[in-house]
Amino acid sequence: MTAPVQVGPSPTSGGPVPSPKRRAIDAAAKAAEQHDMPITMQQLALLVEAISPYLADIPNHRNRAYDSAPSFRLVRSLITAGWTVKAVASEMGLGQPELSHLMRNQHISPAMAARVERAFLKLYGVDPIDAGISRQGVTRARNLGRSFGWELVPAEEVAAMRSRSVHAA
Secondary structure, eight states, X not given: OOOOOEEEEOTTTSXXXXXXXXXXXHHHHHHHHHTTOOOOHHHHHHHHHHHHHHHTTSOOGGGGOEESHHHHHHHHHHHHTTOOHHXXXXXXXXXXXXXXXXXXXXXXXXHHHHHHHHHHHHHTTSOTXXXXXXXXXXXXXXXXXXXXXXXXXXHHHHHHHHHHHHHHO
16 A cells, blocks of 8 residues: 555544545555455555546535534523433433533534424423422423523413424425
């Protein structure tokens, strides 16, 4: 295998960084070696050259990322209503640390925004105590919401969300 093309300093180590095309060639060569597929570097370079114009057409998930504020307003509303972060995270299929980390992000994926809305619509209007949250947990969650000034989502807005989700299904 040939040495990578040097295009500048590495952001982490200060050393040379291969070009994206060179990285693609190196990765494909490594995969070919691992799977015992005989392929020459020239063939590999031609393959990468052939597909590189199409790589730009692959959507970047960051370009489709949603602003997280509206979604996490729903989470905050549930917490203010007495749902613990752990319970909300569980409903979303996440752990508490994962949800806490996500809530610090400015953008989330469309799939995550949908998970937040589904969890919100399922838990909204349900008494957390009836769902098994301890009175102490409910009190702590409500106090957390109040201390940050979080507000409950108005019922009219929830009705519009439910109507929208019924029409989308």
